[in-house]
Amino acid sequence: MSNGYCGRILRIDLTSGRISVETPDDAFYRAALGGRGLIAHYLLKDLAPGIDPLGPDNEFILATGVLTGAPVAGSGRSSIGAKSPLSGGYGDAEAGGYFGPELKRAGFDAVVIRGRAERPVYLWVHDGSAEIRDASHLWGRKAHDVQEAIRAELGDRGIRVAQCGPAGEKKVRFACVSNDVTHFYGRGGMGAVMGSKNLRAVAARGGAAYEPADPERLKEMARAMSRQIAENERGFTDLGTTGIVASLNAAGGLPTRNFRDGSFEGAAKIDGTTLRDTLLVGRETCYACAVRCKRVVEVKEGRGRYAVDPHYGGPEYETLAALGSLCGVDDLEAVCKANELCAAYVLDTISTGVAIAFAMESYEKGLLTKEDTDGLDLRFGNAEAMVEMVERIANRRGLGDLLAEGVARAAEELGPRARPLAMHVRRQEIPMHEPRLKMGLGVGYTVSPTGADHCHNIHDTMFVKRVDAVKPLGILETMPVDDLSPRKIRALKRFTDLRHTINSLGLCQFVGWDYNQQVELVRAATGWNTSLLELSLAGERAANLARVFNVREGLRAEDDRLPKRFFEGLGNGPIAGTKVNPRLAEEGKGEYYAMMGWDRTSGVPSRAKLAELGIEWAAAHLPREAAERGHPDRRPAPAGKGRRGTGAPRGKP
């Protein structure tokens, strides 16, 4: 069994066209794991404070994890990171599919891209080398079209394409990046960064085999997981994430009409079962995975009000809720059409849905008029208006241009009465999980490295009964969903640390690898004699690097706050009237900070925590002011110097 992990990292400067390769050592990979861990490391080290996320000084990082491409279910994932044009802070997003494994087969663990090309380009990475190619002919074209053009041009249908789409070209702040046109690095506006660099796509192809340290053990685990999937995962294969519509609606936590309500009278028309029984034409999957949780939907030309192109797959739960219930829309065809458009333009469906719902409520309240909407009757429930708004946002047309800035900036524009309608944390739109139902997750939104995010957050529901799975984290007790006491916060901390880990490894949370199997996988893949302790520390390390990045960019604890709406009673449904207690949310946030080794008040990581995690170098990136104000372990300033300055300027990109 070989020991260690050595990979290559491709560095591209699009301004100069310079291409180089770095080969970090095994210890680097072991501390970072890849994905989020790698991205946080590079962004903090490489970026100057206060840079424009949409300028050439930002980095656009594609990163696999040490498990990406391993021949086991769930290993298809990879990450993209950059300073987020949405939040102005640390940004990253993950996707499944085949691109990550292919990038590795092409010889690279990560691609770190900075600068800006003079004209549209795409990057062609293959068999250990890279080439910057002209993309002028691809500009403005939809995702599937571009993918097929690149495959044809390079003469290889096996090429995998990651791309930003027309929305990224237009720097829609929540433009995302897709691969295989159906897998989305969704949050944080990674597509806008890509577009700002005139980088339309990254195409990858390679023949390097994934070489695990212990191939036999991996094969054995893969076989066992295949059996487990065949036996237990039928439900998830059947409905995928779309099954959640019905369960959350039943619990009263299905985000409806811009989070005013938790129960949607039209839920049954857009839920997973209905989707399966009507528009579903196939189930797709990711690299090496038998779960097949991805939907494929189709409405043939002329068969419905909308034709829906199956090339773009089908909606996940988040999409059904964001473009459906959140907009009060119960027209499944319209939701699927809007999903197709988001995929074609490469827009994050969550932020898109939240932006449209925001506009709908603003319209209802008279903050937007028909003049603003160019005649569109933008009321909740108007399916056609919803679909039209997707087009307008993607193309920055009319009101769409305002909404393309995200709800936080749009509300600033519309004035004080609009602000309470903007559902975001740190300017990233809230995903489709209701904090008045899942209260720990609400605190998780506020303390996330990326702004409101469900991809590294606690599942409150899991802790009500099914605690066996989390016992290896030392969480031995059950707790209700509406709990915000320290036991919930420690569950949030532990669980989230490991979510950072899995997002660094390149492993899918939807495949049933338990924590100890995850350790086994890493061991078999890398030869490291590792442990859940070490992997958890890696997750915590990534979270701390991202936090230091955010503090450096001017993040203040005051920014880590839920929208006011969640402190008001939920409008309808089984838990109508339920509020998040603002004092408890604030205390929970402080408790999370403190449990993370951050200052309870300011949220600034302590030097000791950074040193404990082996990243003492990161302390030098903390602004002096924050260091002086916030450290629990600060020392008195040298005499005669005292307190001065205000640290780095608050980032307002």
Add this chain to the structure above:
Amino acid sequence: MSNGYCGRILRIDLTSGRISVETPDDAFYRAALGGRGLIAHYLLKDLAPGIDPLGPDNEFILATGVLTGAPVAGSGRSSIGAKSPLSGGYGDAEAGGYFGPELKRAGFDAVVIRGRAERPVYLWVHDGSAEIRDASHLWGRKAHDVQEAIRAELGDRGIRVAQCGPAGEKKVRFACVSNDVTHFYGRGGMGAVMGSKNLRAVAARGGAAYEPADPERLKEMARAMSRQIAENERGFTDLGTTGIVASLNAAGGLPTRNFRDGSFEGAAKIDGTTLRDTLLVGRETCYACAVRCKRVVEVKEGRGRYAVDPHYGGPEYETLAALGSLCGVDDLEAVCKANELCAAYVLDTISTGVAIAFAMESYEKGLLTKEDTDGLDLRFGNAEAMVEMVERIANRRGLGDLLAEGVARAAEELGPRARPLAMHVRRQEIPMHEPRLKMGLGVGYTVSPTGADHCHNIHDTMFVKRVDAVKPLGILETMPVDDLSPRKIRALKRFTDLRHTINSLGLCQFVGWDYNQQVELVRAATGWNTSLLELSLAGERAANLARVFNVREGLRAEDDRLPKRFFEGLGNGPIAGTKVNPRLAEEGKGEYYAMMGWDRTSGVPSRAKLAELGIEWAAAHLPREAAERGHPDRRPAPAGKGRRGTGAPRGKP
């Protein structure tokens, strides 16, 4: 495979004679693991602040761990805990042997004893029941004699006896407890507590089989370890811990002449090889263990200057150094005789040796005269005087009565010039590891829950090259022995957390179970789906409970300090002149505090850390003053109340 661990805990009140049984649930065992974890929990919950360690209100706790008695090498260990009469703070000690497994076979995971018997008694625990029996006839008799008397009286040679010995009867503050008369719960004066309760011995016997959740897996692991021991552990079987005399002397860190020197000219006369080639007559072992690291030495009556009784086994490294080099004694027979006497009277050889070395240096400096020593020429190197002093200490005769109080109290008595000669941290004598060689371990002495202790401390030497073993702890780098930078402190923290774990599990550090195998053992033994993360948290939990206990008893950060001697140049040998830098030691201590989630200045655990570990209840035991002064996460006191009082009285037992 069954799931979970359920045991019984025996409660004895010696004052009333009341006997009861508690049956904590699986979650209790999973959080505590047993041993140190269990002891820290009970002592903090049960004891009132400020009680006299030698009074009836103290508890004397015998505790096994969840692995004690498992049919695998290294599982013979158990712990004893109490408020220490030496340090006045948290006290515990571990031993191997057969007593722990037998206590479990007798039906109990732990025995918690409080009160004080009116006359000498012993406790007879067998087959799920317990009986308090008269021990008047055993009082004053040596250990082996008492053990055999109990076995004869109860008519069973298979009975295992833990006992305090005559030294414990006389409340020598560093009297220890032995089992099988050759295995020692050495540190912290546990024997004095036992003696103070008029409890001469605890005898155990039972027939309950150890029932692991996965017996097949345990058997498999036991077989693999047997092979590993047969192949790799010859050196350790050959010399046991006594091999360390030569290696530390070569490195210049063999404590010599009361820590003045680091190199002993007579080392070769008392080292492991010489012992093996002269007095060694056998090698013994512990329950289920093939390592056989225990020595048996004998000098037959009339064959040397001293007859040495093989019933009492033979010296470990600590003993050879403490009664040998530390006293300047190179007479191996004398050292073995002193070892036998310590075993017969049941004295901790480390504290005994340090006390005698202290007296020798005081004598040399004229702080003690022949009048004080009753004519004994108590110079360094006088082997006979050393042996005689063991007798005097055990019997509290003459100068021995003063030394029986430990060096800290003796130095107080002798005045300011004696204080620098008293080698202790928090009134517990320093073990035989030189902080000027192993600098991380020096910081470890200061922050230990028990005062100076090597049994839950870092091995600096291990981190110079052999880092593979500690990589599962996230320690990926090597570091020199004389390093006190944050990387060393984080290694100290991680390593020590896991030492608390192993001391809670009841597993031996000298058997080569690596960290992941330890997890496997716990899993197979208990059925818990556990991880190194969870086990590490359990160790950290124990350390925090002990720290809260110490803070409640008046411990201040100022007490966490090495003796001044270590800040002065080592007298001789390869690293002559080397000092510990006091500023770096102080900073390292603060860094450890901060990495533990304790206040960097006061060392008081933060509420957040306690809550993170699931022991938020422990915060209520922090004195108000400490809570106000020390918390990194303190909140302002309510208006009009402000700061008041000085918290709990400083414990001066």
